[in-house]
Amino acid sequence: MTKLTRKERMQKAEEMAGISFWVDLRKGRLSKYAIQKKVRNFIMLFFRYAILICLGFVVITPLWKLAKDALTDPNVLADKSSIWIPQKTSGLFLDMAMSKQLLNYWGSLGYTLLTTAILTFLQVLSAGLAAYSFARLKFKGNNILFFFVVLTIVVPSDGIMLAQYAAFRNFDIFGLIGLITGHGLNLIGKPSSLYILSGLGMGVKSGLYIYFLRQGVKGLPISIEEAAHVDGAGFLRTFFSIVVPSMSGSILTVSVLSFLWNYTDTYYKGLFQLGSKNLVYNYSTLQSNIRWGIDAAARTNQAWLEQVNPSSPFIQNSTISACALLVVLPLLIMYCFVQKRFVQGAARSGLGGD
Amino acid sequence: MKKGENKAVKKKAFSLSYKKLDYEKKTAVWGVIFLLPWLLGLIFFFLRPLVNTVWYSLCSMQMVDGKFTGTFTGLNNFKYALTVNADFTQYLAEAFLNMLKEVPFQIFLALFIAMLLNGEYKGRGFFRAIFVIPIILATGVATFSLSETSLAVTESETVMDMQWLTDLVVNSGIPTELTSLLTSYVENIFTVVTTCGVQILLFLSGLQAISPTLYEVAQMEGCTAFETFCKITLPMVSPTILVCLVYSIAESFANAKVSVGQQTVALSSYIHDVTFTGDPMYYGYGSAMSFIYFAATLVTIGVICGIVSKGVFYYD
Incomplete structure (x- = not known):
């Protein structure tokens, strides 16, 4: 047995205790390694914030300009000396944009949010079922059918719009409705046309959701589902009480995207003539006749009539900015609440042997 | 019997x-x-x-x-589009090359931003909320053009002056093809950020699905940050990379801009114009062009994703 010096023994004891790496016990201060790590963490944090703030600035600029135009007082609109913050703020343009003549905001917001929520639910449900089938429930021809999912992502919707219109103008299920009433149902102008389209997995960008959710399912360890089957759960039960909860992150992402795209979609609303009560559609048609809109709105209020000149490009710009801001705002508020629910997935933890 | x-x-x-x-x-x-x-x-x-x-x-x-x-008439329309019309094949090639240049950078940047957004830090809810704005803006809700008169304010806004960097790289003796690609990336970084909102969101969700235990193990085994990225993060988000690739390639082709004469026009609107503003004779021809367009997109996605999916990691 070799005799160790006192210093060496000390070192060895510390190493065995596993603390000397971090704290130098004898001197009672942080060790070299701990300081190194602290410095490294600080630099990482600094760069993280630097990059995020820079990119965030780029991303937020258009929205900030929109808000600035919308909140400027009509009398100082032409003033170019203020770029970021208006010289004098006023809520006049917001009030005007909310009026019945322009957006009819409170009247149409509820309807728009409700229909969008229904569309989102149907779309996510159909996409989830299809995705699970593609990922796990293999049958012959499965892979060939999946090729069509990619096809639906690639083919733009204007290539097939006429036929879709015709299908809903004269809607029929295998000729059954025709047998009873003699002709198909006319679903144009009824929200059910879009519900059917979304429920059957052909809504706005459904293909992408199916693809994304399929990848999500494939990323789950199959052993949980097998265990569920062995324990006697049916396929539906396995899907709804095992797969859906463990993919809640992916499903939430898809729901957010689906809500966002369904809310802002004006193409299908125009095609199926669902626009009259829809906030976003009204907004999109407003752009071409903003002048008459401002004119009509200003006539209802003496104060607006005095301050607003419908033919001024500045006034028109600010009014549309206010409308755009009001249209975008519900989405932002909704996302702020939803993003808190993006939490670290726990599905794979607690699974030994995988 | x-x-x-x-x-x-x-x-x-x-x-x-x-x-x-x-x-x-x-x-x-x-x-x-x-x-x-x-x-x-x-x-x-x-x-x-x-x-x-x-x-x-x-x-x-x-x-x-x-x-x-x-x-x-059989394949006449296809023959006309591919062999007689000198412009169309050139436009397709342009769209393809543009995609090759754009998509890898988009994917890289989106993954990078998603990783920055992902960790634990103060104000992360705020930053996450900010990075959904590009998706909203990309739908065109907040962009509008006034029909009657346009505002005579033409602000030439450059967020950053990158000229010095361009000069530095160009004079450094690296082949010009490479430097021009590099500087175009740097100059376009802000426009690219605004186009990859969806990819960021998808990656964020992919990163969140990674179990923290894997990182704990890596830390215990003494992996460096780079090793952890290569051995854990990259394989675990590889399915998401595949989705993002499909989406990015499809979007890149769908929004492909080509230069017709002096103007830059979207390829899809070029086809649309040929189809609907010409004679009814052209209706079949336009359909043939859009068919070739879909087919080109599909083949590209098929080939690229076929290669990439070999490296994708799944649990089963």
């Missing part, structure tokens, strides 16, 4: 209850049931119209008494 027996057996087999099916067959049955809604939608609202487009592309369309009638 034997034949009759066989028939009886067959009938019996046919009327076997669902419960007696083996597991694989049950899986197949439920696979069809789960897929049924999508399948119906596919047949009625997607394939039927698509077949029409293919049929038109094989015809020469004519307007007779206010009705479209097609006379079958």
